[in-house]
Amino acid sequence: MIKKLRNFILLNLVFCVFSGTSFAKTAREIMEMVDANSRERNESVFSLLKISTCKYGIKDQKVKCSQAPTIKTIESVAINTGPSGKDNQSIAFILEPPAERGVGMLVYTYDEIGKDNETWLYLSALGKVKRIVSSNSDADAEPVAIFGSEFTNEDQETGKLNDYDFKLLKEANYKSSRVAIIEQTPKPNIAIKSRYSKSLLWVDLDKEIVVKAKMYDKRGAEIRRLLVGKIEKLNDIWLARSTTILNLNAKRLSNMMLVSINFGMEINSDLLSKRSLTDKAFRKKHLDDIRAQTE
Numbered sequence: 001m002i003k004k005l006r007n008f009i010l011l012n013l014v015f016c017v018f019s020g021t022s023f024a025k026t027a028r029e030i031m032e033m034v035d036a037n038s039r040e041r042n043e044s045v046f047s048l049l050k051i052s053t054c055k056y057g058i059k060d061q062k063v064k065c066s067q068a069p070t071i072k073t074i075e076s077v078a079i080n081t082g083p084s085g086k087d088n089q090s091i092a093f094i095l096e097p098p099a100e101r102g103v104g105m106l107v108y109t110y111d112e113i114g115k116d117n118e119t120w121l122y123l124s125a126l127g128k129v130k131r132i133v134s135s136n137s138d139a140d141a142e143p144v145a146i147f148g149s150e151f152t153n154e155d156q157e158t159g160k161l162n163d164y165d166f167k168l169l170k171e172a173n174y175k176s177s178r179v180a181i182i183e184q185t186p187k188p189n190i191a192i193k194s195r196y197s198k199s200l201l202w203v204d205l206d207k208e209i210v211v212k213a214k215m216y217d218k219r220g221a222e223i224r225r226l227l228v229g230k231i232e233k234l235n236d237i238w239l240a241r242s243t244t245i246l247n248l249n250a251k252r253l254s255n256m257m258l259v260s261i262n263f264g265m266e267i268n269s270d271l272l273s274k275r276s277l278t279d280k281a282f283r284k285k286h287l288d289d290i291r292a293q294t295e
Contacts, residue, residue: 027166027182030203035161037208040237042078042088044267046290048259049074049092053149056246056253063246063253072096072147073259077290079267086111089272093283094147100124104277105146107153113162119144119153122277129277150245150254154194155215155226163190169200174211177204195223207231207238223248235263262294 025033054069078090093104102124109117119132121144132144132153144153167183184199191197195217202212213226229242244255270276271286 027168027180028161030168030180030182030205031161031166031184031201033208034203034210037238039080039086039088041239042090043080043085043263044265045076045078045261045263046265046267046294047076047078047261049076050257050259051147051149051151051254052257053252053254056251065253070148072100072149074147075287077265077267077271077287079269079272081269082111084111089269091272091276092147093287100147102280103147104283106272106274106277111160113160117153120274120277127278129274149256150224150247150252151256154196155224155245163187171205174202174204177211178206179204179211204231204238207233209238209240211240234261237263260294265290265293 050071050073052069052071054065055067056063057066058064072094073096074092074094076090076092078088081087081089088109089107090109091104091106093102094100102122104122104124106120106122107117108119121130121132122128123130146152163186165185165187167185169181169183171178171180173179179202182201182203184201185191186194186196186198196215197218197220198216200214200216201210203209204211209228209231210226211228211231214222215224215226217223225246225248227244227246228240229244231238231240233239239258239261241258242255244253246253267290268286271283271290276283276286
């Protein structure tokens with residue numbers, strides 16, 4: 001009897017190995033790896049981005065713009081802060097088109113449970129700084145579009161893993177990569193303030209990055225989808241060169257292309273302030289100092 005039990009256990013272990021099933025990490029542990037990788041990508045970095053937004057349609061079973069996209073070029077600076085380096089501060093400014101040059105966004109994200117992230121938007125045409133309510137701080141607040149795109153402050157928020165429950169649904173292959181499909185569900189105090197009832201995340205287990213996501217509304221209908229394109233390893237960190245988000249209801253999409261990124265920059269934390277949003281000379285001085293490091 002003991003010998004039969006031993007053989008049964010051995011056969012099951014062999015089956016697990018050869019079927020590709022891994023029980024080494026829980027869904028939470030996988031998401032902690034994704035979160036840690038995200039923090040590395042945001043540590044003292046200077047980036048140049050292009051965001052293209054358009055109405056889309058389906059042609060030849062492919063998603064394609066049905067009109068000329070609007071394209072915005074953006075400079076972004078980010079640093080990790082806080083006692084454990086788990087908070088983040090970032091600031092971004094539109095360079096092009098010329099009519100929107102100087103429009104900026106300042107974001108402080110916090111790892112602490114119950115502490116809402118802070119976002120400020122500066123509209124150069126109005127000369128005013130507007131405080132944006134965090135997506136998880138007001139049940140009646142709509143997520144704010146980032147520079148008029150389909151990317152929103154709720155979609156861009158990272159960390160705060162304790163605000164969600166995670167369930168590992170299965171492991172699979174996706175575009176020749178080994179992925180874990182994880183269900184992310186907001187906890188009750190977050191659920192009443194979020195537009196999502198749940199999200200399904202495809203996590204590349206080798207690169208520790210989300211390569212696909214589906215977001216569902218309170219009725220269980222998929223309303224948004226995120227797709228990651230080219231992935232590269234830079235500075236020993238895996239990151240996405242191209243990220244597309246589709247608004248399935250409005251039939252609009254936005255693609256964020258990472259044109260360039262520089263790690264390990266010397267960044268004066270004074271730049272990450274509301275003064276930089278309104279004081280053009282102050283902002284230019286600090287940005288020029290950072291640009292000079294890339295030459």
